[in-house]
Amino acid sequence: MAAPTTRKTVRAAAAQIAPDLESDTGTLSRVLETIRDAARQGVELIVFPETFLPYYPYFSFVQPPVQQGPAHLLLMERAPTVPGPTTEQVAAAAREAGMVVVLGINERDHGSLYNTQLIFDADGSLLLKRRKITPTYHERMVWGQGDGAGLRTVATRVGRVGALACWEHYNPLARYALMTEHEEIHCAQFPGSLVGPIFAEQMGVTIRHHALESGCFVVNATGWLRPEQIKSITTDDKLQSALRGGCHAAIVSPEGKYLAEPLTEGEGLVIADLDMALIAKRKRMMDSVGHYARPELLSLAIRRDPASTTRPLSADTEALAGPALGADHA
Numbered sequence: 001m002a003a004p005t006t007r008k009t010v011r012a013a014a015a016q017i018a019p020d021l022e023s024d025t026g027t028l029s030r031v032l033e034t035i036r037d038a039a040r041q042g043v044e045l046i047v048f049p050e051t052f053l054p055y056y057p058y059f060s061f062v063q064p065p066v067q068q069g070p071a072h073l074l075l076m077e078r079a080p081t082v083p084g085p086t087t088e089q090v091a092a093a094a095r096e097a098g099m100v101v102v103l104g105i106n107e108r109d110h111g112s113l114y115n116t117q118l119i120f121d122a123d124g125s126l127l128l129k130r131r132k133i134t135p136t137y138h139e140r141m142v143w144g145q146g147d148g149a150g151l152r153t154v155a156t157r158v159g160r161v162g163a164l165a166c167w168e169h170y171n172p173l174a175r176y177a178l179m180t181e182h183e184e185i186h187c188a189q190f191p192g193s194l195v196g197p198i199f200a201e202q203m204g205v206t207i208r209h210h211a212l213e214s215g216c217f218v219v220n221a222t223g224w225l226r227p228e229q230i231k232s233i234t235t236d237d238k239l240q241s242a243l244r245g246g247c248h249a250a251i252v253s254p255e256g257k258y259l260a261e262p263l264t265e266g267e268g269l270v271i272a273d274l275d276m277a278l279i280a281k282r283k284r285m286m287d288s289v290g291h292y293a294r295p296e297l298l299s300l301a302i303r304r305d306p307a308s309t310t311r312p313l314s315a316d317t318e319a320l321a322g323p324a325l326g327a328d329h330a
Helices: 026-040 069-078 085-097 137-141 166-170 172-179 197-214 227-233 237-243 277-283 315-321
Strands: 009-016 045-047 100-109 112-120 126-131 154-156 159-165 185-190 217-222 250-252 268-275
Touching: 009 026, 009 250, 026 045, 026 085, 026 268, 045 185, 045 217, 069 100, 085 100, 085 112, 100 159, 100 185, 100 217, 112 159, 112 185, 126 154, 159 166, 159 172, 166 172, 166 185, 166 197, 172 197, 185 197, 197 217, 197 250, 227 237, 250 268, 268 277
Parallel strands: 009 045, 009 217, 045 100, 159 185, 185 217
Antiparallel strands: 009 268, 100 112, 112 126, 154 159, 217 250
16 A cells, blocks of 8 residues: 655646547547636546436436437447557646546447546556446446455546445445555545436535545536536426436545535636645544444455356365266266
8 A cells, every 4th residue: 555645745636527329430529628717726536427428317307217228329339448548648638637537438348338437646556446336226226346456446547446336335334444444545536417416415515525525635626517408308397306406525634624615516626736735634533444343343245256147166176066968978
C-alpha cells in the first residue's frame, strides 16, 4: 500500500454535461473537449457522470421491457470495449492534460453490457476498470453484475483514488472496502436527470456521509439532459417529469462541507481546491479503519477475484468427476 499523498492541494472538477444521444462519437467528443477545458483552468482530477459514455440508459426507466429492444441494441452497438479505440483517445487526452480522469461508461463485453468505471492516471495509463456490483432496479434489464475485483483504490498522481456508482453508496460494505485501502479522494458517479429533486437531496446526504465516515474528499458528478433530449426519450408528458431533477454535481471535504456550490441545473464544471491536510485533521479524531475500528468484533471479508464462467478442474476434482463424456468404457 502506497503512503498517503504528500501533495498539499489538488484542483478537482465534477463535470455536469449532457451526453450526445444521437451519434456514435458525439459523447466522446464532449468528454475530450471537457478535459481540455478543465486543463485550461488548472484541473488535476476530473470526474464524469455514471455511464456517461455513450449515455446512461434513461430509456430503461420510462419504457416497459417489451419496448426496450431497439434502444438496448443501439446502446450495445455504441458501447465501447476496454481496451479499445475509445479508451485510447481518453488516455491520450489525460496524458496531454496531465490530468487524472474518472469516466463512467457502458462497457461491452461480447454479448453483455456493464456499468463500468475507469480511472486513468495523469500519464494516460488505465489504472482501474471496475464494474458496478449490482445494477439498480430498472438497470438490471440493461447491465450484468460486476464483481469485487474493482473494489480497490489506486495510487494516482493526485493521491489514492476510489470510485463507486450511484446506489453502490448505499452498500456500506462496498464503501468500507475502499476505506480499508485508505481512500483519499472518492469519485462518485450518478446519472442525473432522474427521479426528481428528492434524488438530488438524497445524493447530497449520501456523499457528505461518506466523506465524514471515510475521512476523504468526495467528487460527485451527475449528468444533465436538455429538454429536447427528454422529449426524444419519451413523448409521454407524465413520464418526462421522471427525467428531470436529480442533479447534484458537488465536491465535499473530509469534514462534510461543500467546497463549492453544488450544480443542480444546467451544464458546467464544479471546481475546488482540495486541501489534503484536512484528511489527517479528520482522521485524527475518527479513523474508521484505524484507531476507531474494532476488528476483533467487526471485520469485512472481500472476494476480489474476477467473476468467471469457467475455472480449471483440480486433479482431485477430476478424479471425483470420473471419465469425461464420450470416453470409451471398458
